[in-house]
Amino acid sequence: MSLAIKIFWAFVSLGVVTVWGLTLGGIIYKIFARVQGRLGPPVWQPFINILKNNAIRTGVSHGIMFYLGPVFRIAGGIGTYMFIPVLFGSVYFSNFSISGDVLLVMYFIFFGQLGMALGAGEGGHPYSALAVSRGLAQMTAFEVPFALSVISLVIQYGSLNITEIVAAQQGSILNWTLFTNPLAVIAGMIAMLGMNMHSPFNIVIAPQEIPIGPPTEYHGSFLGLLATNRGVFNGAKLVLFMNLYFGGATNLIVLMIKTFAIYMFSVFVGASFPRFRTEDSIRFFLKYPTLIGILSILVFSF
């Protein structure tokens, strides 16, 4: 397949995952509302919000980095997604998966957050800086069990390539990492709770007391870009977790079912548990999930 066609299909799959990620966001709002006994917003509400935000007529700038913050964020989201093979065995939906892509993806997950931290800092609002420091601290903490879990997988499958990791899980449901390496999956899924920033790890955006977290100063199309990235990044993360732990997908229907189920895990935890403070969440991530991650590495090392 020529490079031009490959790029074309990569952007098609980007569009698909953006729409799916935003729709998932709408479904999640609906589920939270139903848990609280409300009707909740329509499922397509995230799309309307993005449309409205992009139609805002005025804007205030705080400097170059303020502009670049959302750009870095969405570059991080797209970068993460572009190196993840979406459908196993499909030539069209394999993006730019290369050997060693799992390392690139882990880097890109960090990249957007760091860019956002710089941009939000330039906004000059004290709440932004406060939330950024909380966010980066928590991210560093959940990155530890996630990295340990990925290292365990790399030892188990002897490969840094996501496509090969997915290939090794084909054949039977019992070949999934979930059953062959449950300790790594537990560590990784707990790290995912932190990544998705639902309760109990939503102190970063602290919806009530620290107004909205890092994007306090962002408005209009800046916010539209950030909201779009939420769809891309959520989709990318879910596809990554599906590939690493749950045997990947061979068609879009399976992908939707599996990513929905994976997201539901963090939604159910979020709807049931109250929020950790930053120091508590860091302590939590560095305690049990980290120990489980180390254990999963030890199991496959000896």
Add this chain to the structure above:
Amino acid sequence: MEKDKFDDLEVMDLPTDEESDPGFTEWRKDEKTLLNMGLPEEERDWFCDARPQVHKKSPKIIEDFLNWARAESLWILAFGTGCGAIELRPLLTARYDISRLGMAPRPTPRQANLFMIGGYVSIKTLKRIVRSYEQMQGPKFVVAVCSCAINGGMYWDSYNTVKRIDEYIPVDVYITGCMPRPEAVLAGFDRLKQLIRAGKAEGQNLYAQNFDYYKANQKRIIKDWNMPDYNW
């Protein structure tokens, strides 16, 4: 010979970072810019001195579509000045649930586009209302709840309470009652949505058009004006 005001413009180069031209500030102060006289002199340059502009609408089909999106996604900046704010809480609960209307509370004025003034407005509060309103990015809509916000209500003859808010910022919808029940507030939201969809909720442009009128009214009431003339 009388000096033309554009003479300076041709002579003067834009100051570089190294040399700050003391005449630069004065040159900018024509009728197009704001004077920010309320601020101490050394602080005046820290703030934007541009006036708000009237924004043109998009072509009708696009504008109608965008107005629909604006009406379906109202983010509230709740300004609980008085007892009317109590009636806003039930709106978020399971019984009334404004989230089904696409509405959500937003804690920062930058992201909100619906400003709710929940009750009487004292002179001290008016200053904060003006600041918050001007920090919101347009198109922005204002809903005033309770009779106190309409005519002063029980504070009608108070020395310290503003009676009509729309002399100071443009108000789209008033909701009467002391206090209005949540159903009445919902009806008010419905009315606001109709206005937005019809393209009649152009308070931001109204504010920009009649900027001098609103500023004069505000400054007549707010004696300790120590903020820029427009809070960008």
